[in-house]
Amino acid sequence: MEQTVFNTFKKIQIEKPVDKIIKQIKTLISSGQLKPGDKLPSERKLSEHFGIGRTHVRDAIRKLEFYGILKTLPQSGTVVAGFGITALEGLITDVLDLEGNDFKSLVETRVILEQNTARFAAMRRDEKDIVSISSALAAYEKAVKEGNDTVEHDLMFHLKIAEASKNNVLKSLMLIVAPDIITFFKENDICTGTKPSKALEEHYEILEHISNREPEKAELAMYNHLKEILDTKL
Amino acid sequence: MEQTVFNTFKKIQIEKPVDKIIKQIKTLISSGQLKPGDKLPSERKLSEHFGIGRTHVRDAIRKLEFYGILKTLPQSGTVVAGFGITALEGLITDVLDLEGNDFKSLVETRVILEQNTARFAAMRRDEKDIVSISSALAAYEKAVKEGNDTVEHDLMFHLKIAEASKNNVLKSLMLIVAPDIITFFKENDICTGTKPSKALEEHYEILEHISNREPEKAELAMYNHLKEILDTKL
DNA sequence: GCCGTAAAATTGGTCAACCAGTTTATGGTA
DNA sequence: TACCATAAACTGGTTGACCAATTTTACGGC
Numbered sequence: 001m002e003q004t005v006f007n008t009f010k011k012i013q014i015e016k017p018v019d020k021i022i023k024q025i026k027t028l029i030s031s032g033q034l035k036p037g038d039k040l041p042s043e044r045k046l047s048e049h050f051g052i053g054r055t056h057v058r059d060a061i062r063k064l065e066f067y068g069i070l071k072t073l074p075q076s077g078t079v080v081a082g083f084g085i086t087a088l089e090g091l092i093t094d095v096l097d098l099e100g101n102d103f104k105s106l107v108e109t110r111v112i113l114e115q116n117t118a119r120f121a122a123m124r125r126d127e128k129d130i131v132s133i134s135s136a137l138a139a140y141e142k143a144v145k146e147g148n149d150t151v152e153h154d155l156m157f158h159l160k161i162a163e164a165s166k167n168n169v170l171k172s173l174m175l176i177v178a179p180d181i182i183t184f185f186k187e188n189d190i191c192t193g194t195k196p197s198k199a200l201e202e203h204y205e206i207l208e209h210i211s212n213r214e215p216e217k218a219e220l221a222m223y224n225h226l227k228e229i230l231d232t233k234l
Numbered sequence: 235m236e237q238t239v240f241n242t243f244k245k246i247q248i249e250k251p252v253d254k255i256i257k258q259i260k261t262l263i264s265s266g267q268l269k270p271g272d273k274l275p276s277e278r279k280l281s282e283h284f285g286i287g288r289t290h291v292r293d294a295i296r297k298l299e300f301y302g303i304l305k306t307l308p309q310s311g312t313v314v315a316g317f318g319i320t321a322l323e324g325l326i327t328d329v330l331d332l333e334g335n336d337f338k339s340l341v342e343t344r345v346i347l348e349q350n351t352a353r354f355a356a357m358r359r360d361e362k363d364i365v366s367i368s369s370a371l372a373a374y375e376k377a378v379k380e381g382n383d384t385v386e387h388d389l390m391f392h393l394k395i396a397e398a399s400k401n402n403v404l405k406s407l408m409l410i411v412a413p414d415i416i417t418f419f420k421e422n423d424i425c426t427g428t429k430p431s432k433a434l435e436e437h438y439e440i441l442e443h444i445s446n447r448e449p450e451k452a453e454l455a456m457y458n459h460l461k462e463i464l465d466t467k468l
Numbered sequence: 469g470c471c472g473t474a475a476a477a478t479t480g481g482t483c484a485a486c487c488a489g490t491t492t493a494t495g496g497t498a
Numbered sequence: 499t500a501c502c503a504t505a506a507a508c509t510g511g512t513t514g515a516c517c518a519a520t521t522t523t524a525c526g527g528c
Contacts, residue, residue, distance in 0.1 A: 017482095042509060053483050058510085068413025075489045075509050083416055086373065087386030090393060094409050101403050108354075109403040116346050139320065152321030159324060169335050169343040173407050175328050179302025182317055276479060287513050292480085309480050309519040 017052060019096055021060035024050055026092045029085065036088060040070065040078040067095050106180050111226045113174055114158060118206060118222035120165035122215040129164035130211055136160045137203055144196040151185050157203060164210065199225070251286060253330055255294035258284055260326045263319065270322060274304065274312040301329050337418055344411050345460045347404060348392060352440060352456035354399035356449040363398035364445055370394045371437055378430040385419050391437060398444065433459070 028034040040046070043061070047054040061078055064070040069091055072078040081088065121129065140153035155178055162171040202225040209218035262268040274280070277295070281288040295312055298304040303325055306312040315322065355363065374387035389412055396405040436459040443452035 055482060067409060068417065077509065081413065081417070082420065084383045084386035087389055087416060090390045091409065091412065094393065098406060099402055105401040105403040108401055109407065112346065112350050149318045152318040155321055156324050159328065167339040167342055168333055169339040169411065172332060173343065175301060175325065177403065178325065179315065182321060183302065183315070186316065289512060311479065
């Protein structure tokens with residue numbers, strides 16, 4: 001695949017219809033035609049107003065709904081959150097220029113999330129958590145000794161810890177970040193770089209601290225476990 | 235609205251078609267009919283196989299795509315991530331039982347995210363960041379002194395800090411958490427509870443530390459600023 | 469028998485029509 | 499005049515058909 005010449009232009013991409021509509025909705029709000037708490041014009045009206053299919057309008061609404069900016073009531077209408085114009089405009093603007101995730105930010109964020117899931121897990125874990133974390137660790141150990149697929153089992157171990165933290169939001173955020181982490185590690189073969197035996201040992205230490213209800217130690221162990229990744233690829 | 239009797243059943247809700255299909259796709263993977271890296275059957279095939287409209291199939295695919303589990307190539311096909319069956323099953327399972335966000339988790343997570351955006355902002359801010367944070371703070375101050383809408387301007391201040399942290403992922407996660415925070419505060423009038431003048435003072439302190447490039451102090455100031463919220467409603 | 473080209477089938481993307489509830493307007497009645 | 503039943507209009511939800519690009523297949527020339 002010869003793409004060298006065109007890579008210069010890779011940043012140039014046609015604005016997706018969804019973002020176009022979101023921008024239009026933002027304009028509606030900015031111009032005061034649409035105030036916080038108002039009911040949005042019907043999807044039909046919007047689609048013909050913007051000269052675009054209703055599908056795209058629905059997509060845009062659902063995206064804004066995901067970020068809590070709109071709320072659609074079935075068979076009744078879609079409503080703008082009662083946030084105040086400042087917050088609404090700010091939020092929509094931020095939604096629009098969500099850039100791709102660079103790996104540095106990704107890892108940085110993962111470390112932060114994981115330090116805290118480990119800490120909370122040590123505070124709140126029950127027996128079931130210990131069991132599920134242990135079994136995930138066992139699967140990881142088996143994979144290490146057989147020499148393959150360590151990345152996924154590694155991540156499952158970490159996800160079980162996130163579950164034990166009893167914090168839905170933290171777990172959700174981990175879930176969002178996780179696949180990107182896996183993909184990158186797969187592509188760059190970092191997993192083979194870090195010694196699996198050492199990682200295994202560290203996993204056991206983390207589990208130990210969580211099991212013993214030692215939040216600070218668990219957090220620190222998690223940090224030490226992940227910190228070298230931070231340095232590896234900066 | 236008399237609902238007391240029915241509240242007992244509020245947890246029972248019809249399984250959304252999207253989740254139903256996601257479950258089916260998970261089954262396909264579990265049973266080995268669909269392996270990591272494989273191309274998914276076409277949307278048409280899936281829809282008639284499951285006896286459901288193609289729209290729902292597309293919705294399910296897009297949801298799984300958001301979590302990085304599927305990748306769709308326009309006019310070509312949809313592909314399963316090359317994760318290994320363990321990770322795939324685990325991730326899909328977690329996607330399926332994403333529960334609603336309880337407020338305790340929400341605030342806990344917010345504090346964590348914000349401590350770190352403040353820290354990174356103090357390390358990486360440039361002059362433009364200082365300007366935009368300052369102007370957000372000015373708007374907040376004006377709102378405080380006029381006595382309304384503090385919540386949104388408050389949040390905008392925090393979002394500008396997230397931008398200054400130069401960490402895309404952290405900012406995205408803040409964006410996800412933000413609206414829920416606003417909504418809850420609006421509904422429960424917490425903002426009026428905490429003294430706005432004190433909060434304003436704390437905001438200035440945070441900005442000061444970020445401006446002076448003092449990561450630890452910025453992080454601590456942010457923690458102190460938010461910690462009372464943690465205690466307020468536990 | 470091999471390769472290149474073109475046509476046919478298949479793909480996700482898009483759209484306009486239809487469905488089942490909700491809301492609003494209407495008009496007749498007390 | 500106030501009110502309520504009924505119907506008309508409108509809402510988001512869902513579906514099947516159409517589009518353009520891709521992929522596969524088939525055929526003809528070499």
